[in-house]
Amino acid sequence: MPDSYGRLTFHKSIGILLLLLYFLCCFGPLRLEFDSIRYFAISDCLEHGCAPGSRAANDFLPHGYPDLLFLLSKIGLQNSFCIAFINGCYLLCGLYFVQQILKPGHPYFFFVIILLHWTVIKLFAYPLSEMQYLFFSSASLYFYSKFHHDKRWRSFSLAVFLAIPAMLTRSIGIALFIALFLGLVWDNRGTITDKQNRAGVLVVAILLITAAIFGLSRITEWNHYAKFLFKNNVTSGHILSVLSMHLKEWGQLFLNIPIGKVEGYFPKVVASIIFLVAGIAGLIWFICSLIRQRSEASSVVIIYMIVYSVIIFNWPYSDPRFWLPVLPFVICIILKSAMNKLKPAKIVFVCLYIVMGVSALSYSLYTQFNKEAFARNQAKGIFRNEYEMYFFGKTMSDTASRVDAYVLDVLNRTGKSRP
Numbered sequence: 001m002p003d004s005y006g007r008l009t010f011h012k013s014i015g016i017l018l019l020l021l022y023f024l025c026c027f028g029p030l031r032l033e034f035d036s037i038r039y040f041a042i043s044d045c046l047e048h049g050c051a052p053g054s055r056a057a058n059d060f061l062p063h064g065y066p067d068l069l070f071l072l073s074k075i076g077l078q079n080s081f082c083i084a085f086i087n088g089c090y091l092l093c094g095l096y097f098v099q100q101i102l103k104p105g106h107p108y109f110f111f112v113i114i115l116l117h118w119t120v121i122k123l124f125a126y127p128l129s130e131m132q133y134l135f136f137s138s139a140s141l142y143f144y145s146k147f148h149h150d151k152r153w154r155s156f157s158l159a160v161f162l163a164i165p166a167m168l169t170r171s172i173g174i175a176l177f178i179a180l181f182l183g184l185v186w187d188n189r190g191t192i193t194d195k196q197n198r199a200g201v202l203v204v205a206i207l208l209i210t211a212a213i214f215g216l217s218r219i220t221e222w223n224h225y226a227k228f229l230f231k232n233n234v235t236s237g238h239i240l241s242v243l244s245m246h247l248k249e250w251g252q253l254f255l256n257i258p259i260g261k262v263e264g265y266f267p268k269v270v271a272s273i274i275f276l277v278a279g280i281a282g283l284i285w286f287i288c289s290l291i292r293q294r295s296e297a298s299s300v301v302i303i304y305m306i307v308y309s310v311i312i313f314n315w316p317y318s319d320p321r322f323w324l325p326v327l328p329f330v331i332c333i334i335l336k337s338a339m340n341k342l343k344p345a346k347i348v349f350v351c352l353y354i355v356m357g358v359s360a361l362s363y364s365l366y367t368q369f370n371k372e373a374f375a376r377n378q379a380k381g382i383f384r385n386e387y388e389m390y391f392f393g394k395t396m397s398d399t400a401s402r403v404d405a406y407v408l409d410v411l412n413r414t415g416k417s418r419p
Helices: 002-025 034-048 064-074 080-102 107-115 118-123 130-150 153-169 171-187 195-217 221-232 236-255 268-292 299-313 320-338 344-368 371-381 384-392 405-416
Strands: none
Touching (some): 002 107, 002 344, 034 064, 034 405, 064 080, 064 130, 080 107, 080 130, 080 320, 080 405, 107 118, 107 320, 118 320, 118 344, 130 153, 130 171, 130 299, 130 320, 153 171, 236 268, 236 299, 299 320, 344 371, 371 384, 384 405
């Protein structure tokens, strides 16, 4: 008992420390990447109108996150601190819902492990949709899990209601509607054949399908994806290439380090093989853990993760952040399985994972307080000229030839009113 209490107190203390460090990161300059600018452009269109030929006139990204930026602008809080702080709140609430659904035996350790993952450290302060989607999707799954136990349709209605903003935030939210419908069918497979239940199930199915169609009709990203597939005439070679690409993303998630940090120390081919093998190993470990936990894991979560994974494994673009909304579920399921039987190899792996996480957080804090390093390294330096103009009033490189006025405007407006 004392040993267990001591571990609990230690995990709590580390969790509080990490929260303080995350809060400190909220005071840094706005961290931009390419999609962030697209979101700001869509938000500006919502606020000021969208001129033909403007950045957002034909952008296919969903409007869920730009709606938040638009609201923050309207109330005078569209600044880097508020954006990062709100993302942090989304993250914490999302993690709460995940641990309520899956009930990890060591909730504070799960919390610490998630906060030490490089994708979470990197993306929580970005003006991107991942944290917002994590919140709405995990909340939707949480209320379905409540419905599974209390059989109250109010809980199911909340699950469907929360799935709508999730899909309007990220188009992959369609996976939620599929999971809610299939989960309902699976959990009630013994009673669906009863005549007295058929009408209710039919009504629910129609409502779910209608909501999904309505959401998809508002999102043009699916049309863009379909055009991409037809244009590129998908072949077996293309499928293997996309599969390999996403397995390497799993390798980056599993090893807790981006591939770009390793490619400088190994030939590119070697680094690619390392992450591909790690990705396959990580995916197999997760599947085995899921099989062991299948009696405890909610059926709707299993269905959701299968549908989500099938969609992402077919997505023609590569970015580990695509997996962030399901990362807490993956880690929680692996932890629950691994903690039942600790082995030296697992302990070593967790230690290396923590070292990588601490390094990522330290690097994030370092760049936050070092403007030159921030401008040089943020988003691989694609906005270096704009950041240097924002920080120093001039570009630091003699070869600088162009400064994007719109990016500079975003930095200026989000930096003026922050604490």
